[in-house]
Amino acid sequence: MVGNHGARRLTRSAFVLIVLVTGSVLGSASAMAAELSDYRGERRPLLLFAPTESDPRLVEALRRIDTSRCDFVNREMVIGVVVTEGKSTLDGQLINADESRRLVKQFAIRENTFSALLIGKDGGEKLRVNDVPDLHAIYAVIDAMPMRKREMRANPDEC
Structure with a gap:
């Protein structure tokens, strides 16, 4: 049971990391949008x-x-x-x-x-x-x- 709990924690951490990285990349792209x-x-x-x-x-x-x-x-x-x-x-x-x-x-x-x-x-x-x-x-x-x-x-x- 401990192994299953650890796998869920790892999956959740990976998901949070993906969301943060994606948000950072998308945020950077919109921040780079050209304005006069x-x-x-x-x-x-x-x-x-x-x-x-x-x-x-x-x-x-x-x-x-x-x-x-x-x-x-x-x-x-x-x-x-x-x-x-x-x-x-x-x-x-x-x-x-x-x-x-x-x-x-x-x-x-x-x-x-x-x-x-x-x-x-x-x-x-x-x-x-x-x-x-x-x-x-x-x-x-x-x-x-x-x-x-x-x-x-x-x-x-x-x-």
Whole structure:
């Protein structure tokens, strides 16, 4: 009888451990969900709003970012892709539909339009264009910011 009681205790302990580990993993996954506020003070999001993932303006904007990846990263930027139909992401992490809708509403993005918004490290909107963004113009806006000037003095351009 003692062996049976020990087996139940072991099974119960294993079950509790599984529940704790599962809760920890699921909690970590939800904690990792991307939100714009996660980047305040750390990164400069470039938000790209489009109707679909295959929108030609979005595809071209992402291509331009890829071709100037060093300049983009050097300015401590991250990409946010917010689409009406498809998967939205922020810095490569999926954004749930509620967060996508919240961003569309927060930045007053009209339905079926393309917009690119530069968000500063302070969380404020710094630049908005309704076409494929000219990254040199975006970089110029960033480089004129006092915080970026300090960054450039501390860490000279590596690109």
